[in-house]
Amino acid sequence: MSGFTVIRAGTAPDLPTPATPKRVPHRGGAANPSAEALKARFGDAIRRVDVVWGETSVTIDAAKVLDIVRWLHDDTSQSYEYLVDVTAVEFRDRALPIEVIWHLRSIKYRRFLRLKGLIEKGNPLSVPSVWAVYKGADWLERECYDMFGITFTGHPDLRRILLWEQYAEGFPLRKDFPLRGRFSRAEQLRQALSANPEARYSMEELSIADAFAELPLDMRERIKHGESTGE
Amino acid sequence: MAAKRTVEVELSTTGIGADGRPQRVPLVAGDTGGLALQAPPALEPELEGEHMLINIGPQHPATHGVLRLVLELDGETVVRCIPHIGYLHCGFEKIGEYRQYNQIIPWTDRDDYLNCVGNNIAFSLGAEMLFGIEITPRCTVLRVIGMELSRIISHLVWMGTTAIDIGAFTPFLWSFQERENVYNLLEGWVGARLTTSASRVGGMAADIPDGWLDGLKAFVRAFPKTLDECDRMLTKNAVWVGRTVGLGVMSPEEALNYGLSGPMLRASGVDYDVRKDFPYLDYETYDWEVPVGVHGDVYDRYLVRMEEMRQSVRIVEQAMARLPDGPVNVDDPRVILPPKHKATSEMESMIHHFKNVMEGPRPAIGESYVAVEAPKGEKGYYMVSDGSAKPVRWRIRPPSFVNLSAIPKMVEGHLLSDVIAINASIDIVMGEIDR
Amino acid sequence: MGLIDAPAPNVVSVEPAHSEGWITTRLDFLVNWGRANSLWPMPFGTACCAIEFMATAASKFDLARFGMERMGYSPRQADVLICAGRVPFKLAPVLRRIWQQMPQPKWAISMGACASTGGMFDNYAVVQGIDTIIPVDVYVPGCPPRPEALIHAIMMLQKKVMKDRMSDTAARMEMEPDPESQLYIPPSRIDALSQQFGNSIPQTRSGQ
Numbered sequence: 001m002s003g004f005t006v007i008r009a010g011t012a013p014d015l016p017t018p019a020t021p022k023r024v025p026h027r028g029g030a031a032n033p034s035a036e037a038l039k040a041r042f043g044d045a046i047r048r049v050d051v052v053w054g055e056t057s058v059t060i061d062a063a064k065v066l067d068i069v070r071w072l073h074d075d076t077s078q079s080y081e082y083l084v085d086v087t088a089v090e091f092r093d094r095a096l097p098i099e100v101i102w103h104l105r106s107i108k109y110r111r112f113l114r115l116k117g118l119i120e121k122g123n124p125l126s127v128p129s130v131w132a133v134y135k136g137a138d139w140l141e142r143e144c145y146d147m148f149g150i151t152f153t154g155h156p157d158l159r160r161i162l163l164w165e166q167y168a169e170g171f172p173l174r175k176d177f178p179l180r181g182r183f184s185r186a187e188q189l190r191q192a193l194s195a196n197p198e199a200r201y202s203m204e205e206l207s208i209a210d211a212f213a214e215l216p217l218d219m220r221e222r223i224k225h226g227e228s229t230g231e
Numbered sequence: 232m233a234a235k236r237t238v239e240v241e242l243s244t245t246g247i248g249a250d251g252r253p254q255r256v257p258l259v260a261g262d263t264g265g266l267a268l269q270a271p272p273a274l275e276p277e278l279e280g281e282h283m284l285i286n287i288g289p290q291h292p293a294t295h296g297v298l299r300l301v302l303e304l305d306g307e308t309v310v311r312c313i314p315h316i317g318y319l320h321c322g323f324e325k326i327g328e329y330r331q332y333n334q335i336i337p338w339t340d341r342d343d344y345l346n347c348v349g350n351n352i353a354f355s356l357g358a359e360m361l362f363g364i365e366i367t368p369r370c371t372v373l374r375v376i377g378m379e380l381s382r383i384i385s386h387l388v389w390m391g392t393t394a395i396d397i398g399a400f401t402p403f404l405w406s407f408q409e410r411e412n413v414y415n416l417l418e419g420w421v422g423a424r425l426t427t428s429a430s431r432v433g434g435m436a437a438d439i440p441d442g443w444l445d446g447l448k449a450f451v452r453a454f455p456k457t458l459d460e461c462d463r464m465l466t467k468n469a470v471w472v473g474r475t476v477g478l479g480v481m482s483p484e485e486a487l488n489y490g491l492s493g494p495m496l497r498a499s500g501v502d503y504d505v506r507k508d509f510p511y512l513d514y515e516t517y518d519w520e521v522p523v524g525v526h527g528d529v530y531d532r533y534l535v536r537m538e539e540m541r542q543s544v545r546i547v548e549q550a551m552a553r554l555p556d557g558p559v560n561v562d563d564p565r566v567i568l569p570p571k572h573k574a575t576s577e578m579e580s581m582i583h584h585f586k587n588v589m590e591g592p593r594p595a596i597g598e599s600y601v602a603v604e605a606p607k608g609e610k611g612y613y614m615v616s617d618g619s620a621k622p623v624r625w626r627i628r629p630p631s632f633v634n635l636s637a638i639p640k641m642v643e644g645h646l647l648s649d650v651i652a653i654n655a656s657i658d659i660v661m662g663e664i665d666r
Numbered sequence: 667m668g669l670i671d672a673p674a675p676n677v678v679s680v681e682p683a684h685s686e687g688w689i690t691t692r693l694d695f696l697v698n699w700g701r702a703n704s705l706w707p708m709p710f711g712t713a714c715c716a717i718e719f720m721a722t723a724a725s726k727f728d729l730a731r732f733g734m735e736r737m738g739y740s741p742r743q744a745d746v747l748i749c750a751g752r753v754p755f756k757l758a759p760v761l762r763r764i765w766q767q768m769p770q771p772k773w774a775i776s777m778g779a780c781a782s783t784g785g786m787f788d789n790y791a792v793v794q795g796i797d798t799i800i801p802v803d804v805y806v807p808g809c810p811p812r813p814e815a816l817i818h819a820i821m822m823l824q825k826k827v828m829k830d831r832m833s834d835t836a837a838r839m840e841m842e843p844d845p846e847s848q849l850y851i852p853p854s855r856i857d858a859l860s861q862q863f864g865n866s867i868p869q870t871r872s873g874q
Contacts, residue, residue: 003525004500007483009508020510026363026595052597053360081487082503084602089615089624103600103613103628107487107503114600136490139636147324162317162665163791164756172325172790173624179329181790188790189798192755193762289760290710292739297712297757318757319712322791337786344714388717407724414721425718425810662713665754 010110018110024054032056032113034078034106042068047118055114062100062117066128066154069115072104073133080104080113083134086141088148090175100127100150119150129155147173164195282310285647289318293396293651296661298635300650307646312639316632319665327625331591332358332432333566335625339612340426342627343663345388346606347427348381348417355430356511357601357612361594362566364433369557371512373439375550376447377429378512378603379543383454384413385606385658386536390461393533393655397474402461409457412450419443432592433567434560444551451544451551458540465533475530479641479653482527489637492630493608494535495657499527505604519545529656536658539606566592591620600628607631607658631657632664694832701745701771702827704733705820708744710764712751715778715810719750722813732820741767746823747800750810752780753793765800770838771830775819776802779809 010018028051035049035058045068047059060068072080084103097118104113117127129152131137141152142161149171152158160167168191169182181188288299297318303311323342327335339350352374359366366374387410391403414424420443421429421436429436465471481491486499496503504521506514522538524531560567568587569580596618602611608630615624634657642650707729711719723729723737738744741764753761765774776796779785782805784794796802803826806819 004483004527006500006502006523006525007487009501009503017515018508018510019515020513023365024360024363026597053363053599055598055600057598083490084609084611085600085613085626085628087613087624087626091617091623092619093617101613103611107501107508110508112509112600134490135485135488135640136633136636139632140490143632160317162320164317169790172322177325177790179325179789185794188755189758189793192758192793193799195759289757290764292709292737296716297760318754318760319752320754320756320791321752321787322789326787326789341714341786344717388720392720404725407721408726410721411724411726424812425714 007107009107012109015110021054027052029054032111034058034072034080034111034113037078038068038072041071055112057114057116059116059118062119062127065100065102065115065117066130066132069102069104069130070133072113078106079108080106080111082107083130083136083140084112086130086137086144088144088150088173090148090173092175094175095121097121098125098148098150100144102130124151125149126151126153128153129158131155147171149174166195287650289315294654295392295659298654298659298661298664300638300654302642302647302650304647307648309642309645309647309650312642312650314635314638316635316661317665319661321662321666323627323666324625327622329621331620332361332594332622333591335622336430337426337428340428341662342629342666343385343605343607343610343631343660344425345385345660346381346610347425348377348429349385349603349605350610351428351430352378352512353601353603353605353610354612355432356603357599357614358432358594360599360601361597361614361616362432362592363595364561364563364566366433367558367561368555369438370434370559370561372550372554373435373559374430375512375514375517376547376554377435379547379550380413380416382543382606383540384410386540389536389606389655389658390533393652394465396651396655398470399465399468402464405457405461409454412453416443416446416450419446431560431567433563438559444554447547447551451547455541455544458537462537466537472530474649474652475533475656476528477526478529478645478649479656480527481637481641485640486527486637489640490633491608491637492633493604493606493658494532494539495608495634497522498524498531498535500525505602505609509602511601511603514546517546517549519549529652532656593618593620602628605630607660607663608634627663627666629663629666631659635659635664694830695828697832698828698830701830702824705746705773705823705827706736706738706744707734708738708741708747708764708768710747710749710751710761712749712753712757713780715750715781718810718813719748719777719816722816727813727817729817729820732817732824734820741765742769744768745772747772747774748777748816749774749781749796749800749802750777752778752785752787753796753799754791755793756791758793758799761796762799773803773823773827774800775804775806775816775823777806777816777819778811779807782807785809 031049031051035056038058039046039049042064045061045064047061050057050059072078082105084105085101087101089099089101097120100117100119102115104115105111106113119125119127125148127150129137129141131141131152132154138155138157139161141155142158144150145152145158146160146162159165163172170177183191283304285302285304286299287302288294289297294300299315299318301313301315302309323338326338330338336351336354339354340347343350387406391406394400394402417427417429418424420439421427481489481495481499483500486496487501491499492503500523502521502523507521519542522535522542524535564583566587568574569583573580574584575581594616596616598613598615600611600613602609609628610630611628613624613626613628614622617623638654638657641653645653709716709719721727729735741747747765747768749761765772776782780787780792781796784792786809788794793799804819804823806815808815
């Protein structure tokens with residue numbers, strides 16, 4: 001079996017030798033060149049550019065994120081081929097908008113870029129999914145949906161990932177969610193224990209196993225009446 | 232559904248290919264030569280049957296924690312794999328919003344509990360960015376030692392448990408023997424074996440005690456020998472090679488697109504290491520190599536991890552040689568507690584102590600994402616501050632979460648028994664995946 | 667075989683004069699002695715404590731010295747459940763199911779602060795002590811406990827097993843709480859009782 005061709009990092013010409021950042025200013029400093037390129041390419045969709053602690057944050061129109069990310073990924077002068085993270089931030093000041101954050105890296109140019117999409121309070125929590133460009137966004141977006149309730153339109157399978165499907169208390173990382181949950185301990189435990197661990201197949205999995213009709217009659221009866229198995 | 236199935240039963244021994252890499256060579260019985268390789272005559276028509284649904288986990292020794300995999304099997308071949316996670320979801324990120332920066336450090340021990348020191352230091356680096364603190368030269372070097380020791384013990388657990396999954400028990404005992412040596416060192420340094428909480432914002436929990444470096448020197452001298460023994464035991468072992476070569480292949484482009492990082496990404500042939508490309512703690516001044524695989528299979532991941540341990544030893548040796556004298560903690564009363572005798576005798580120190588403990592240090596408004604090269608991959612801490620003593624948002628960028636998300640892609644088409652080897656090669660830690 | 671002095675309790679008495687190898691003992695003692703020295707553990711390892719459990723099972727501490735050579739991993743062939751690590755609510759029914767699958771007699775060790783009390787995870791996701799789900803025999807403090815602490819717990823459990831009496835079936839009875847019984851406390855009452863200890867809904871510590 002012949003091997004793959006190795007992709008080297010930092011192959012773009014005229015890159016400085018990477019070094020540990022020292023004495024980084026709080027605000028200001030050199031912005032990532034991609035910010036200027038984004039402004040030139042997308043105009044109004046780029047709301048503002050900040051450089052905080054040496055990292056460039058580009059605030060964008062969240063509805064355009066898929067176009068922007070696709071361009072950043074495909075354009076050879078940018079080539080952001082690596083999606084680091086998708087997450088969100090809600091501030092303690094409830095009037096501030098919720099921020100959806102995309103962290104991108106360009107391996108070729110050794111660049112780091114943060115994209116921010118703002119969702120004003122009261123608007124539907126919905127942004128386009130970047131799964132079409134980065135397959136790695138699959139679980140990251142599902143987690144963001146699970147924790148914040150942000151819907152990523154275009155995601156192939158957006159359902160809860162860390163908490164269970166029937167979780168009734170809400171979205172834990174929202175600021176209106178108390179640290180210990182909405183329900184009492186006893187109620188949380190009751191709900192958790194009443195769940196049948198074998199019943200947590202998604203509908204997709206159940207469709208794989210649709211051998212239900214072929215089970216013996218008595219077994220079908222028992223399963224129908226919710227009898228748990230295996231004890 | 233009558234999908235075509237082949238059940239491959241192949242006895243094999245190891246040969247060395249032209250590129251010096253072990254290859255599977257089928258055993259052929261004596262004179263019959265090529266006859267043994269001919270397909271047997273068809274005795275019965277292709278069997279038809281239904282796909283089977285099999286559930287592994289959440290409590291299963293080969294899932295390295297509480298991962299649950301639902302597999303759709305056609306005979307013994309995996310047609311589809313649906314992973315379920317979240318069985319260890321403990322709300323780390325929510326708790327972080329209710330704790331001061333120094334108070335979060337014990338939680339960083341417990342998210343990736345194989346790499347405690349590394350996580351402590353990664354978090355401190357992120358918080359120091361928010362506070363605008365430059366750490367002292369001695370602290371920088373001590374942190375490098377801590378991070379590399381932590382990488383070694385994490386890879387050792389990986390080697391031991393993966394060897395158990397594939398059928399060898401001895402490497403587990405050897406690797407835990409070495410882990411005990413590192414535990415002793417960590418215990419001498421910070422007082423804990425596993426959950427160390429070794430660093431603080433602006434410094435370390437403690438300076439190394441007298442004579443500690445001698446213990447480290449002894450470890451660094453002895454450890455490569457154990458590594459060589461494991462190498463001799465596994466690298467050209469027919470069973471090991473047969474059960475790892477060609478499994479779970481990810482091409483470099485796919486690996487990047489799926490967001491893999493760490494040894495998973497490098498085994499696929501992407502020469503990306505946070506320590507080289509986005510350095511921190513002066514890693515660019517050390518002399519070491521990034522091992523890169525070109526086949527992207529389980530075997531290359533094993534080779535990459537083994538080589539990383541050797542490189543870590545190199546880095547630790549250089550760090551020991553250059554360890555400067557001087558203070559460990561920065562001279563900044565905002566974040567560092569005054570020494571006890573001053574806090575009880577000087578008014579100013581007592582005020583600093585009181586304010587530091589009761590209110591907590593407050594960083595400027597801003598945000599920082601600091602990533603380090605953890606044993607599993609790119610581990611990042613993203614913190615957002617609104618100027619108060621507790622972060623608005625503490626986000627852990629979990630490398631093994633993203634690595635695990637590619638498991639359906641990797642296992643589909645392989646045999647059920649290979650799922651275990653592929654899953655082991657990802658080096659998952661559920662504490663970090665579910666947080 | 668002549669009459670011998672009444673042996674001290676729990677001492678196997680052997681009459682060496684007769685080579686036929688008679689021993690007399692209490693049946694309870696013999697059975698318990700066998701059980702205590704060949705406990706088959708079922709490691710329910712979830713988090714950091716599982717790593718210390720692995721260290722205990724490895725060569726330096728060597729659990730095999732306690733007759734625990736055989737790691738069960740199958741609840742149906744195990745005697746003692748060692749719950750090592752935190753148990754979130756999502757895992758609670760799984761733990762309950764595994765406990766129910768273990769045959770009697772069975773024991774449980776809760777290893778570490780998180781399994782015993784919820785530990786440092788006092789939040790929406792984590793069960794505050796596995797004794798709200800299954801009965802626990804020995805609690806091991808520590809975060810995570812050192813291997814010595816786990817070994818101590820196992821030795822304590824062995825002592826407990828040695829005191830088991832076959833005639834006493836009450837210890838092995840498992841009951842679901844009956845809402846009709848006088849002993850039943852409804853969840854709302856438990857909440858009201860535990861409210862003052864902070865173990866309930868209101869969470870006022872803000873993030874300021």
